[in-house]
Amino acid sequence: MFTDTAHEATRSLWLASKHHPFIQQLQAGTLPMATFRDYLIQDHHYLLEFGRLYDLAATQCSRPDQAAQLHANAEDLRHGEIATRETFFEKLGITPAMIANTPVAPTNYAYTSHLYRSLATAGVPGAIAGLLPCYWLYAEIGEGLATKDSPIPIYQAWIDTYTASDYTDAMSDQLALANAVATPDNQAELCQIFIRSSWYELNFWQMALDHEQWCVPEPS
Template sequence: MGIFAVGLFASYFMEEFNMTFTDQLHEQAATLWQQSFDHPFIQQISAGTLPKAVFRFYLLQDRYYLSEFGKLHEQVASQVTNPKGRTFLLEGAQGLKDGEIAVRKGFFETLQISKQEIAQTPVAPTAYNYVNHMYAELYRGTPGRAIAGLLPCYWLYNEIGKRLIAAGSPDALYQQWIETYDSDGYTDSVQKMIALTNETAARTDADERTAMAASFVRSSAYELAFWQMAMDRQSWQAG
């Protein structure tokens, strides 16, 4: 079945079953997301047994990722024509600086991660490749593909937070991490990003929606790889 035929089938399926574009994306990435839910990193966060050395490594790599994630918001915003979407993306970039990155700073202080350690920690291959994937979706692709590539970071973390919040974690630091992604404010941002993705998809053709879906699935795969990167304390060295 060609790309055009896939697009027609997807459009029919969405209309027939009242599915949004992002519902379709969610289904396409469901196996990857389930692997994230079941990953030892997430399960050990919930159990409170994740080694702090692993969490420290994750935070250091996530600091790099979030810094670039915020820059991507600003660069995508400069290319979108939807004023509402542009405003949301710029607010998201500022929110990262004021909110999530600030929370990470608190984690750094608790774990005594110094500025020197931050400066001397190399970016791990998976973090480097994930960020490069999103820049490629923007500069070798389109703003719509970049938006689809940004969405899993919002949405998957929110679903993880909602799944873990009921049981919580016996470790106070990990409980704080869980609560970050189940908050009303964070959930509201996720819903706005989902809406922006759907609005963007509605203004384009079947081929572009197929490319947006590929970007979303690739980002979902990188999210899964990010957990394992932390468990392995991944480096550029072989072996």
């Protein structure tokens, strides 16, 4: 099965994400709040693209049942994870203006661009394969963190998002969809896309930890 092969191929990349200092510090409560805020702002930009890509893939999908599932994923994302993050922004005093004025960091830009590229080069199956590690890795990270609470309530609230049943249920649908669109002809390409997304996931933690920025300010 495609998802088994892809999972096996990314074992070490996923382990590195699960053990990344960002995640360890989040659980221990030692992650600087400024770093968490920065992550949330970058991730908000990321999640908006994530939703757009699901919608775009849905419009290009020839199977009505799969198109409906992709649209539903976009809606679930907006009503679920993106809405939960709004409550974090309120608690932390992060305003829409602050978000709008924060440029998308290089790794974040590269990651979302990779997702669009996957749709452009490998079609709807490419987009599905590229988006799958986003859901699946976070569910596994949540599972790994569930054994011990973080002493910082908002860090624990973040962890709880990824162990909640609505999130893990959506995960199973994603796995089934990925296996439905994988064929003997496209499987190797989909696997490469999945691996690259997993690599970007790992880089995303480091981006947040480093407060990564462009060397030269963005043109206005």
